[in-house]
Amino acid sequence: MKLPSIFQKAVAEKKLMISVSGIRAVLPDGLDPNELCTIATAFADTTGNTIVLGRDSRPTGEPIISLFRAILEMRGKTVIDTGIAPTPTVKAVVAARKASGGLIVTASHNPEEWNGLKFLGKGGFFYDQTSVDALLAEIASPAHRPTVAATPGRSLKLGRTTHEDGIDLHIKAILKSLPNISAIRKHKFRVVVDAVGGAGREALPRLLAELGCKVVPLYCEASDRFPRPPEPTPAALKQFGALVKKEKAAVGFALDPDADRLVTGSVNLGAVHEEYTLPLAFLGKRETLKKPGILVVNLSTSTLLDAVAGPHRVERSAVGEANVVGQMLSRKALFGGEGNGGVIDPALPSFGRDSLAGAAWILSAMAAQNVKGVDDLLQQIPPLFMSKQKLERNGDLNEAFGRFESIALRTGKLQYVDHRDGLHLLFNDRSWVHLRASNTEPILRLIAQAPDKKGLQELLELFR
Structure with a gap:
């Protein structure tokens, strides 16, 4: 990936991230208004006529999306604005309205001083690496500069913006996919919802109300600050877990700011490890699958889905929703996702990580x-038995990967090495280690899983 010169300094200072997961930056140091205009114009000049917009609840979201809306209109585009809406909702609208593409202004789980841009193509699919590279090339080229007034006598054809309740469209699609709505409604499940004041604060309670649930809201009101750390980690979800226990809720659902990730809560455990979301949702989806097929997760995802897959085969892709979805498309997968709480149901127009779909399938299973x-x-x-660690990113990554692989070889237990995304080492006792550069933060991620607690401790000690 070749970075335009205007971004190189901010990337070097770790204030700007550009990857298959989009563009994320600390504002204003990572991206200033001029650079945002450059990106918006390049996006307008490389996409089709109808564009869907949406954002999470960060205070910087409205100014950024207004800038993109204005430039798209000046380029003659038809804009469908969904306002504050979950990332999967915007994806669903792009697919349902057969739009040319979309833009979501969000930094997902990053702290609130960050914001970002997620680009969608036809079908509501995130840009893959080829599309990201093409957009960066356009940004680096003078061709993105406004030219509509360069020719004397040429008229300016303005586009227009309409507004749509994408949440309604999204919920209807999910309800249509469920085989047992009446049974769910009959149970009248009591559900705690922690929406972190983000894009899912209206959408998930609305879906649950349609399913006859009694919603106990936590951080579901509008706010210009996140009331807890935005990433739904165990430390961030202590109040959520306590409320699930206090209310004796059937289940709890906690979100990240753009509501593509889902973490569950239970009376016995409080906040449940994010890796359980995907297998829990599959227990519901599994009942609808008539024939064995392929399930796709990423290399950093645990083997919990494998444990409940039954006759279905689990395959692994590089990390990043675009990579998982790409493999799901090529393999005609029946279900998939990522271990960070991302449930992907290809039968839905969102066809990506979808917290609403995850919640619906868990309730369906219950x-x-x-x-x-x-x-x-x-x-x-x-x-x-799993460990997820964030490490400081310094030095030569290839050198680090080489050291890890050498250590693994010396154990005599190394079964397979996967270089598709950093370094993934599989051992003959089915334990594994994944070391890679994050797509969303300026860090390294070290993830390991073993069959038991002792094995995990030995694995972590080996690579200390």
Whole structure:
């Protein structure tokens, strides 16, 4: 990936991230208004006629999306603005309205001093690496500069903006996919929702209300500040977990700011590890699948989905929703996602990480099995022994990968090495380690899983 010169300094200072997960920056140091205008014009000049816009609740979101809206209109585009809406909702609108593309202004789980841009193509799919590279090339080229007034006598054809309740469209699509809505409604599940004041603060409670649930809201009101750390980690979800226990809720659902990730909560455990979201949701989806097929997760995802996959085969892709979805498309997968709480159902127009879909399928599984709470489902999934660490990113990555691989070889237990995304090492006891550069933060990620606690400790000690 070749970076335009205007971005190189900010990237070097770790204030700007550009990857297959989009563009994220600390504002204003990572991206200033001039650079945002450059990106907006390049995007307008490389996409089609109808563009869907949406954003999360960060205070910087409205100015940024207004800038993009204005430039798109000046380029003659038809704009559909969904306002504050979950990332999967914007994706669903792009697909349902057969739009040329879309833009989501969000930095997802990053702290609130960050904001970012996620670009969508036809079908509501995120830009893959080829599309990202093409956009960066356009940004670096003088061709993105405004030219509509360069020719004397040439008229300016303005585009127009309409507004759409994408949440309604999204919810209807999910309800249509569920096989047992009446059973879910009959249970009248009590559900705690922690929306972190973000894009899912209206959408998820609306879906749950349609499913007959009694919603206990936490951080579902509008706010110009995130009331807790935006990433739904165990430390950030202590109040959420305590409320699930206090309310004796059937289940709890916690979101990140753009509501593409979902973490569950239970009476016994409080906030549940994010890796359980995907297998819990699959317990619901599994009942609708008539034939064995392919399921796709990324290399950093645990083997919990494998444990409940039954006759279905689990395959792994590089990290990043675009990579998972790309492999799902090529393999005609029936289901997939990422271990960070991202549930992907290819039958929905969102066809990407979708917290609303995840919540719906978990409730569907609870109703289908006639259980009172998610703890009953969790008993069907094996225990997890996993470590996720963030490391400072310094030095030569290839050198670090080489050291890790050498250490693994000396154990005599190395079964397979995968170089598709950093370094993924699989050992013959089914334990594994994944070391890679993050797509969303200026860090390295070290993720490891083993069959038991002792094995995990030995694995981490080996690579200390």
